[in-house]
Amino acid sequence: MYLKGPSPQHHDGSGLRVAIVHARWNETIIEPLVAGAKEKLLAAGVKESNIVVQSCPGSWELPIAVQRLISASQIQSNTTGAPSATDLLAASTSDLTSLSTSSSSGPFDAVIAVGVLIKGETMHFEYIADAAVHGLMRVQLDTGIPVILGILTVLNEEQAKARAGVDGKGHNHGEDWGSAAVEMGVKRQE
Numbered sequence: 001m002y003l004k005g006p007s008p009q010h011h012d013g014s015g016l017r018v019a020i021v022h023a024r025w026n027e028t029i030i031e032p033l034v035a036g037a038k039e040k041l042l043a044a045g046v047k048e049s050n051i052v053v054q055s056c057p058g059s060w061e062l063p064i065a066v067q068r069l070i071s072a073s074q075i076q077s078n079t080t081g082a083p084s085a086t087d088l089l090a091a092s093t094s095d096l097t098s099l100s101t102s103s104s105s106g107p108f109d110a111v112i113a114v115g116v117l118i119k120g121e122t123m124h125f126e127y128i129a130d131a132a133v134h135g136l137m138r139v140q141l142d143t144g145i146p147v148i149l150g151i152l153t154v155l156n157e158e159q160a161k162a163r164a165g166v167d168g169k170g171h172n173h174g175e176d177w178g179s180a181a182v183e184m185g186v187k188r189q190e
């Protein structure tokens with residue numbers, strides 16, 4: 001039996017469209033987390049063109065960035081090649097450099113929200129963590145689109161590195177989030 005992480009399941013992600021929305025605080029940790037999630041999406045058969053990555057300033061902005069992306073993606077667009085309505089709207093909430101223009105468009109089957117909150121000297125950490133987590137839960141229940149919780153809430157940089165698999169230590173939790181997105185995306189289509 002498995003301790004901690006979910007027992008693995010195999011799901012075919014070839015028909016899925018998935019977004020990864022990441023905060024830009026603590027990017028040395030964010031980067032491997034996003035890479036780990038994307039790696040698992042691709043390994044499950046999700047097409048590169050069906051993976052949209054965008055960013056927002058911090059974890060506090062994740063709920064609104066995810067909600068706006070989901071809303072925009074539900075506006076069907078037939079554009080191919082050029083940025084879809086989803087991408088153009090998303091660009092207004094993120095820097096263009098982080099935008100990957102997917103050739104496909106249409107609703108997302110799952111969204112992974114990635115952020116790294118590291119406890120500082122004040123209560124700021126607690127308030128952001130609480131608001132972001134509850135906000136993301138509300139977005140997924142309001143929209144019916146699975147939002148995978150990819151926010152690390154850690155007490156120090158060492159804990160963050162261990163959960164991003166940095167320096168060859170620990171396990172990259174981004175991989176678990178990618179697998180969860182595939183499973184929940186497939187189940188959403190059933």
Ligand SMILES: O=Nc1c(NC[C@H](O)[C@H](O)[C@H](O)CO)[nH]c(=O)[nH]c1=O
Binds near residue numbers: 025061116125
């Ligand atoms: O404070 N620390 C952090 C943080 N603060 C910024 C906040 O999310 C928001 O972007 C600003 O308050 C502006 O609204 N955002 C993080 O993702 N991780 C942190 O560790």
